[in-house]
Amino acid sequence: MDQPDTFQHRIWQIVAAIPYGRVATYGDVALLAGSPRAARQVGGVLSRLPADTTLPWHRVVNRHGTLSLQGERLLCQRDALASEGIEISDDGQLDLASWRWQF
């Protein structure tokens, strides 16, 4: 099983701290995790999340304010964000200047 102090576990803690109705970038999460260059690992961790997780992974977007996912996962994230009051453009892009989590 996973160690209690792994990067993965730290990512979970940070993503869980994202306030409702806000979004954070992979780079921000990586920065808070202690590795500003580990943005890829953030995505890697979220990609391995269990289906029954309570983690608000849908609040994590790339630095362009777009969703890097594809297919059904992308639709699920867009729907989840819309449910929180976050408006997304037709191109799947949201206004980071307005929705980005300021910490």
Next chain:
DNA sequence: TGAATGACAAATT
């Protein structure tokens, strides 16, 4: 143990 992978980001062409 080593090589490959990946839900990003920045630099370069």
Next chain:
DNA sequence: TAATTTGCCATTC
């Protein structure tokens, strides 16, 4: 200005 390539870092095979 836009598109492409390289670099990063932890996890996985």
